[in-house]
Amino acid sequence: MRAIFIGHQTWLVEHGSTRILIDPLLCEDFGLVDEHRIEIYPPRTVDAAALSDIDLIFLSHEHSDHFDIKSLNLLPRSARFVVGATIVEPVKQCIRDLGFTLTQVNDTDQMRVGDLSLRFYPADPKTAFWESRVTQVHIEEAEQSSGGIFIAVDALVSEVFKTDIVAGRLVPPKLVIVSNNSRVSPPGAFQSLENWGKNASDSNRKVGPLGIGVLSAVLTSYMDDFPVQPENIALCGGGFIKRLGAFAAFPFSDQPTLSRLANQLSLDTNIVGLLPGEAFALDTDPRPQAVIDWVQVDKVQHNLLMGELDQFIDARKTVEVVASVRPDVQDAEAYEELLRRAQAELQRLAKSLMLFITGRKVLAMSHYNGCKLGPKRIVFSFVAHALGRQDSYALNLISGQFEAEAHNQLESLVGLYPFGVCLPLVDFIGMVEGDLQVWDIVGVSVQSWFETGIFDGLIPFFYSYYGENGSPELLAKIIWRSMRNLEVCPCN
Amino acid sequence: MQLTMIGHESWSLQAGDCHVLIDPVLGGGFGSDTDRQFAIIPARNVDLQRMPAVDGIVLTTEHLQHFHPASLRRLSSDCGHLLKRKVVYVPELFPGAAEAIVRACGYEVRRVDTQAEFVIGSLRLRFYMPFTEVLFWDSRVASLHVEHQGREAVFIQSDTRIADAYFADVNNGAVAWPQVMVMTNNFQCSGTQGPIGLDNLLPVPDQRYTRLSGLRLLDEIVHRPMRRLNQVPTLLLAGNGYRDPFGKTHHPWSNLELAQICSELSLLRAVHSLTPGESFDVAPARPGDPAGWICASEEQVGPCPPKGRRQTVSLDTQRIKAHLDEMARTWLITRYGQVLMAQSNYLGRPVSPCRAVLQLIRDDGAGQQWVLDVSRVEFIEVPDEGEGAIKRYPYGIRVDHGDFCKLVLGELQIWELLNLSASQWYVCDRYDSPLAFWLEYYNEQVDYGRALRSYELSLVTAP
Numbered sequence: 001m002r003a004i005f006i007g008h009q010t011w012l013v014e015h016g017s018t019r020i021l022i023d024p025l026l027c028e029d030f031g032l033v034d035e036h037r038i039e040i041y042p043p044r045t046v047d048a049a050a051l052s053d054i055d056l057i058f059l060s061h062e063h064s065d066h067f068d069i070k071s072l073n074l075l076p077r078s079a080r081f082v083v084g085a086t087i088v089e090p091v092k093q094c095i096r097d098l099g100f101t102l103t104q105v106n107d108t109d110q111m112r113v114g115d116l117s118l119r120f121y122p123a124d125p126k127t128a129f130w131e132s133r134v135t136q137v138h139i140e141e142a143e144q145s146s147g148g149i150f151i152a153v154d155a156l157v158s159e160v161f162k163t164d165i166v167a168g169r170l171v172p173p174k175l176v177i178v179s180n181n182s183r184v185s186p187p188g189a190f191q192s193l194e195n196w197g198k199n200a201s202d203s204n205r206k207v208g209p210l211g212i213g214v215l216s217a218v219l220t221s222y223m224d225d226f227p228v229q230p231e232n233i234a235l236c237g238g239g240f241i242k243r244l245g246a247f248a249a250f251p252f253s254d255q256p257t258l259s260r261l262a263n264q265l266s267l268d269t270n271i272v273g274l275l276p277g278e279a280f281a282l283d284t285d286p287r288p289q290a291v292i293d294w295v296q297v298d299k300v301q302h303n304l305l306m307g308e309l310d311q312f313i314d315a316r317k318t319v320e321v322v323a324s325v326r327p328d329v330q331d332a333e334a335y336e337e338l339l340r341r342a343q344a345e346l347q348r349l350a351k352s353l354m355l356f357i358t359g360r361k362v363l364a365m366s367h368y369n370g371c372k373l374g375p376k377r378i379v380f381s382f383v384a385h386a387l388g389r390q391d392s393y394a395l396n397l398i399s400g401q402f403e404a405e406a407h408n409q410l411e412s413l414v415g416l417y418p419f420g421v422c423l424p425l426v427d428f429i430g431m432v433e434g435d436l437q438v439w440d441i442v443g444v445s446v447q448s449w450f451e452t453g454i455f456d457g458l459i460p461f462f463y464s465y466y467g468e469n470g471s472p473e474l475l476a477k478i479i480w481r482s483m484r485n486l487e488v489c490p491c492n
Numbered sequence: 493m494q495l496t497m498i499g500h501e502s503w504s505l506q507a508g509d510c511h512v513l514i515d516p517v518l519g520g521g522f523g524s525d526t527d528r529q530f531a532i533i534p535a536r537n538v539d540l541q542r543m544p545a546v547d548g549i550v551l552t553t554e555h556l557q558h559f560h561p562a563s564l565r566r567l568s569s570d571c572g573h574l575l576k577r578k579v580v581y582v583p584e585l586f587p588g589a590a591e592a593i594v595r596a597c598g599y600e601v602r603r604v605d606t607q608a609e610f611v612i613g614s615l616r617l618r619f620y621m622p623f624t625e626v627l628f629w630d631s632r633v634a635s636l637h638v639e640h641q642g643r644e645a646v647f648i649q650s651d652t653r654i655a656d657a658y659f660a661d662v663n664n665g666a667v668a669w670p671q672v673m674v675m676t677n678n679f680q681c682s683g684t685q686g687p688i689g690l691d692n693l694l695p696v697p698d699q700r701y702t703r704l705s706g707l708r709l710l711d712e713i714v715h716r717p718m719r720r721l722n723q724v725p726t727l728l729l730a731g732n733g734y735r736d737p738f739g740k741t742h743h744p745w746s747n748l749e750l751a752q753i754c755s756e757l758s759l760l761r762a763v764h765s766l767t768p769g770e771s772f773d774v775a776p777a778r779p780g781d782p783a784g785w786i787c788a789s790e791e792q793v794g795p796c797p798p799k800g801r802r803q804t805v806s807l808d809t810q811r812i813k814a815h816l817d818e819m820a821r822t823w824l825i826t827r828y829g830q831v832l833m834a835q836s837n838y839l840g841r842p843v844s845p846c847r848a849v850l851q852l853i854r855d856d857g858a859g860q861q862w863v864l865d866v867s868r869v870e871f872i873e874v875p876d877e878g879e880g881a882i883k884r885y886p887y888g889i890r891v892d893h894g895d896f897c898k899l900v901l902g903e904l905q906i907w908e909l910l911n912l913s914a915s916q917w918y919v920c921d922r923y924d925s926p927l928a929f930w931l932e933y934y935n936e937q938v939d940y941g942r943a944l945r946s947y948e949l950s951l952v953t954a955p
Contacts, residue, residue, distance in 0.1 A: 186759050208724030211757025212707070212715035220708050229703050251759060261753050265706025267744060313759060 001116070001141050001148070002281040005274035006295055007040045008065060008239030009153050009179055012051070013139050014290075018114030019054045020139060022151060023066040024075065026051070030068040030240070032478045034485060036325065036440040038065075041241045041249055042302040044276040048074035050294035056080045056113050057100070058120075060153060061134040062091045062468045062475070064439060065240060069482050072098055080113070084120060084135030088468050090476035097483060105135070108160055117142040119170070123155030128455055130463035130470075131155045138173065147174035149282070150230075153237060154179050157226060165227045172228040174282050175272070179237030182214040182252060183443075186309075188318035189247045192442035193459055196422075197414045197449035201316070211252045215262050219271065234272035234280060235259055241305070242443055245319040247312050249305045322445040324424035325436060328386040335384050338425050339391055342382055345432050346393055346402040352465055353378065353395065358419055361456045363397060368418045368451070378458070379405055379417040382425040391425075414449050421448040421458040431466050434477035438462045493615075493640045493774040495648075495672065496783045497766040499532040500557055500733030503648060503674075504543075504783065507640040510613030511544045514636060514648060515551060515558035516567070519954075521734065522560050524904050524946050526953040528737040528912060530557070535789045536768035540571045542785035548612035549580045549599070552619070552650035553633040554590040554936050554943075556905060557734060561593045561947050562954030568598040581610060583619045583634035587936055589943035593951070606634060607657060615640055618667065620655040627923065628932045629907075637667055644775040645670040647725075651678060659720040669723055671777045676731040677750060679709050683742035689910050690927055693882060693890075693917040700922065706745055706753075714754055714763065726777035727754070729765045736911045804894035805901060809860070809873065815900055816850070816862055816871035819933060823848075824869055828929035831887075831920040832866055838886040838919065848887040848926055851876065852896050853913075859893065882917055889916045889926045899934060902945030906934035 001015040008030075011022045026046045031037035048071075057079050060066055077099040083092060085106035095102050105111070105120045112118075116139055123134040134155035140148025150161065150173040164170040185191040187201035198205065219233060238253040252258060259273025272280050277295030311317070329335045353359050362377040376394040380402070383390045392405040392413065407413055413420050423446040430436045442459055450457030468475045496504040503514040518538045521529040546567070551559055568578055580599045582591065584606055591601050604610045606621045619634035626633075633652035639645040645668040647658070661667045681701055682691045692698060718724050729747040747765035754763035764779065766772060769786035772779055807815075823829050832847045845867035852860040861876040863885065881888055892913035898904040904912075910927055918925040936943035 184759075202723055204719055204721055204724050207760045208718045209710070209714050209727075209754050209758040209761070209763065211759075212710045212754065213719070215707055215757065216711040216715065219704055220711065223703065252757070257756070261756055262704065262707060264749070264753055265710065265745070266704045267706070268702050269704055271704075 001139075001283070002279045002289060003149055003175065003177070003234070004279040004292055004295070005234075005236060005276055006046060007042070007044055007276040009060075009236050011151065011177065011236070012054070013116070013149060015141050016115030018116045019051075020056045020058065020113065020116060020118070021051060021054045021075070021079070022058050022137065023060050023153075024051075024057060024071045025065065025068050026071040026074050027068065030064060030071065031437075031440070032064050032067075032069065032475075032482050033436050033440055034482070036436060038240045038242060039248075040276075041239050041253065041305065042275060043298040043305070045296050045298070046276075047294040052076050054079045056082060056118075058082045058118075058137055059087065059091070059095075060084075060136065060151070061131065062088050063131075063154075064437065066154075067091055069094060069098070069479065069486060072100075073486060077101075082111075082118075082120070084122065084133065086122070086133045086135070088133065088472040088475060090472050090479050091468075093476075094479045094483065108164065112142055115142055116140070117145070117148075119164075121158035121161040124157060124159050127155040128460065128463075130460070130467045133469060136161065138170065140171070140173075145171045147171050147231075147282070149173055149175045149177065151177045152179075153177060154181070157222070162225070162227050173230055175232045175234060175280065176223070176226070176230045177234045177236060178218050178222060180214060180218050180235050180253065180255070180258070181237050182217065183238060183250045184210050184214060184252055186247075186251055186313045188312070188316060189244070190319070190321070190443065190447075191250070192439075193454050193457070194443070194447075195449055195454070195457070196410070196447040197451075201318075211258075211261075214252045215258060215265075219262055219269075229269055232270045232272055232280070234274065235262075236274075244322065244444065246308060246317050247319045249309045251309060251313070254306065321447055323385040324426050325441050325445050326424070326426040326430045328424065329384050329426050330386055332387060332389075335387055335389055335425065338429050339382065341432075342425060342428055343393070343402070345428075346380060346395075349465060350395055350400055350402060353461060354397065354400065356461050356464065357456050358450075358458060358461050359397075361452050362419050365418055365451065369415060373418070375399075376403065376405070377418060379413050379420040380428075380458075381405075381408060381410070381413055381420065381422040382428060383422065384425050389425075410447065418451045419449070419457060421446060421462075423447070431462070431474075434471075434474035437474075437478060438466045493638070493644050493646060494771050494780050495646055495674070495728075495774060496771040496786065497730070497768055498538060498786060499536055499768040501650065501676065501730055502558075505615070505638060505646070506544060507614055509544075510547050510615055512612050512615060512617075512638070513546055513549045513567075515553075515650070516549060516563050517557065517560040518563040518566065519560075522556050522562075522950075523737070523908055524556075524950050524953070525898075525908070525912075528908075530734045530736055530908075530911075532768070533733055533735050534767055537787050537789045539785045539787070540567070540574065543571075543574060544785075545574045545576050547576050547615075550612075550617065550636060551580060551582045551586065551590075551594075552636055552648075553583075553630075553652075554587050555633070555651060556907065556950075558650065559590055561597060561951050564594060564599065565597040565951060565954070572598075579612075581612070581617070583621060583632065585621075585632040585937075587632070587940070587943060589936065589940045589947060592944060593947040597951075606655075607661070620658040622653040622655040626653050629935050629937070632937055637661075637670065639668045640774075642668055644668070646774045647673040649674055649676045651676060651731075654717055659717075663720075663722050669721075670725050672728060672772060672774045673717075673725045674728045674730050675713050675717065677709070677713055677729050677745075677747055678731050679705070679745070680732060680741045680743050683740055685738055685740040687915045688736070688740045690916070690922040690925055690931075692922070692925070693888075693915055694919070696919075698922065706750075710750065710754060710757075724761050726761055727751075727763045728772060729754070729763060733768075738912070740911065805897045805903065806894065807897045807900060812852075812860070812862075812897075812900075813871065813873070816864075817869075820864055820869050820871055822933060823864065823929055824866060826929065826932075828924055828926070828932075829866070831924045832864070835886050835919065839883060843886060846872070847885060849881050849885040849889075851878075851881060851888065851890045852893040853890060854893045886919045887917065887926050889914060889930070891915075902939075902942030903949055905936065905946050906930055909934075 255273030
């Protein structure tokens with residue numbers, strides 16, 4: 001059995017004559033909104049014709065870095081398509097609309113597919129809200145179970161899976177695939193969950209041995225309560241870039257470099273870090289393995305991106321927040337109309353926000369920046385750069401309503417409110433009304449700040465509330481638009 | 493300020509004409525037994541005649557890799573003219589026996605409260621002790637913060653966790669932000685020569701060495717401390733700069749290797765390591781000119797074989813029994829005793845009240861075996877079962893008879909014994925194991941008489 005890395009979190013597992021494709025991203029970019037597709041990193045091309053005989057496609061969850069309609073459209077409809085039962089309905093409908101036969105799994109019973117045997121596991125319930133629909137898969141050779149592959153990406157390792165190993169129902173895997181989603185932003189740059197209250201370019205979040213934390217998070221903390229230490233752990237994930245100014249690739253996202261350093265620090269486990277098109281074989285199969293020439297890394301562009309990153313850091317360059325992802329509003333009347341819709345949306349989300357971790361955290365605070373906090377503790381600030389307009393609203397925890405806030409400068413808002421977000425009005429409305437996805441604007445045009453943990457702020461709230469998990473109807477709208485533009489091509 | 497590495501964790505710190513020595517071990521090694529010295533590596537010669545005159549000496553701990561009475565005596569007797577003041581500064585809980593020896597070497601001893609500022613020439617210094625979450629035998633170790641003219645500072649971690657109070661003091665500006673921090677790496681493991689330290693003779697995986705131990709080490713000593721400082725300094729990795737006499741200790745990674753890996757995993761802050769004689773300029777945080785008074789010397793290729801037959805010490809059985817019974821009481825009223833009490837099964841069989849065994853091994857085969865009976869709180873001598881005892885008792889210590897007697901007489905320190913001839917097995921956490929108990933029981937901090945004798949002997953036997 002061998003696992004071929006195709007890029008980001010896409011894997012092909014092969015054994016004998018059986019081939020299983022996981023979370024296929026096959027184009028040079030991905031995304032459900034055509035105007036905002038995101039480039040795969042390292043850049044590579046995939047000849048999808050080489051996948052015309054795959055037996056099964058498995059989708060771990062519905063996020064656009066796993067579920068890409070354009071990629072799915074390149075695949076043979078003869079392949080069985082498997083998803084976890086909790087995956088949102090619009091995704092299931094889309095798969096059916098593309099012409100696939102869909103199987104939903106809701107148990108951990110063994111599924112035999114040719115020479116391979118699969119089991120599907122629900123993610124650990126402690127996983128972040130917006131990743132809670134992830135299904136993890138264990139794949140082993142059907143004839144002899146001498147340890148298989150467990151793909152644990154984007155969620156905490158399934159409790160059920162761990163129990164199966166402890167109880168002896170499953171031979172411990174030889175290879176565990178984990179995702180490195182750290183996306184450390186260097187000084188001068190910012191990332192999706194950036195804390196704009198604490199991102200000074202010389203802070204301990206920007207400077208220092210942060211890569212050790214990246215490796216520790218995915219290789220030791222994450223695997224702490226794994227019942228046995230697997231022989232091999234493969235790193236993947238973080239395999240995309242959002243190009244902003246002179247900055248694209250994130251530090252510590254080059255898996256071969258990370259695995260080399262991790263192996264220097266390991267006395268037991270082998271860490272695998274592959275480039276797209278490279279494979280990891282679990283055993284030496286006597287039959288010759290097919291050469292993977294259908295995935296080609298663009299080495300020139302890859303080197304260029306890595307060089308660009310080094311230069312960005314060494315020359316202390318900076319990137320600016322994008323004025324807006326959607327075309328900015330151009331006249332006052334249109335602005336007022338959008339603002340009315342935003343105000344209505346704020347009143348709608350207030351209750352959810354107060355019940356979300358953000359609301360709970362802010363309720364537990366008494367002071368901020370040395371001052372006693374009043375009832376207004378969370379602020380939303382909408383901007384329209386083209387018009388020079390900015391309007392802010394703060395959530396009053398006594399009334400449960402958003403109220404207009406006179407301060408508009410980001411610095412004053414950060415000074416007054418422990419939690420807040422500042423974003424273009426058009427992007428907020430675009431997200432609320434399903435014209436783009438939250439993933440398209442975070443780390444691009446949104447600035448948020450928070451106290452306590454990185455998952456306690458408003459961006460995680462957006463992920464949960466407006467993401468596929470909380471708002472499948474927005475996803476349905478986006479899928480519908482994407483499908484309308486797609487020339488559905490049944491490949492066989 | 494310029495920080496110069498003298499060897500292992502001995503430092504010279506200079507600012508203008510002010511010079512402080514920190515934990516000076518100035519000879520080729522350290523240890524209570526002349527025949528079995530722990531050698532500083534890489535080997536170097538410290539030319540005291542060329543050393544700049546010293547304003548004061550700071551000791552961070554009484555551990556023998558830091559506190560070397562022979563070096564202190566040599567400085568005061570042979571190089572007295574180089575000491576501007578014969579003062580040694582120690583942390584507030586520095587053991588009394590160690591203090592007595594420092595005085596006997598001709599120094600005035602000044603105890604300094606943790607976090608209280610003390611001044612040596614133009615330098616302002618503070619000790620920081622973590623107090624909590626440290627092993628008992630590391631509980632009196634202090635790390636050191638040194639400032640010069642309020643604008644440059646260096647922090648030297650000793651063999652202990654960095655105190656929470658230190659991070660707080662730096663972040664709120666109570667002390668100057670250190671441009672440079674020395675972080676200590678003490679990771680070592682058993683090699684092919686047999687177990688060292690607290691390692692287990694039973695063939696069970698030890699979490700200390702599994703699951704990417706090097707990564708966990710760097711997370712603990714480099715990454716986590718750095719996340720606690722608002723501004724990240726430049727780091728120097730130090731420690732592990734000695735070799736035991738039999739070459740039993742194995743270092744999977746040199747500090748240079750670790751520093752290079754850290755640097756690759758770091759943004760805008762390189763991580764360094766120094767060899768003896770190399771210096772680091774604190775304010776610009778970059779390597780400085782090497783010190784002319786510390787020169788690399790030819791290193792012994794392998795461990796030195798003992799010269800001839802060692803002088804052995806023996807105690808009569810009655811005296812050993814009395815000593816062990818006294819120890820039994822302490823053993824059983826501490827958490828180390830609790831793990832013995834809780835152990836009702838071993839290798840699938842119920843265990844008798846005799847749950848720990850001590851084997852005193854002799855070359856002539858006339859070894860002794862003592863078992864600890866938890867129901868009688870005493871040790872009982874039984875026929876020696878040799879290596880078979882490991883299958884019968886869940887806990888056990890094997891140690892050279894002569895070395896054990898030396899330990900009892902205060903002629904060998906427990907830490908040395910662990911790295912010379914003692915080994916153990918256990919079915920509990922390594923820090924609840926029998927030798928972990930001994931590390932506490934025979935510690936210099938709680939045993940004034942033995943500690944004083946070992947210090948005196950180290951002076952007598954010093955080359």
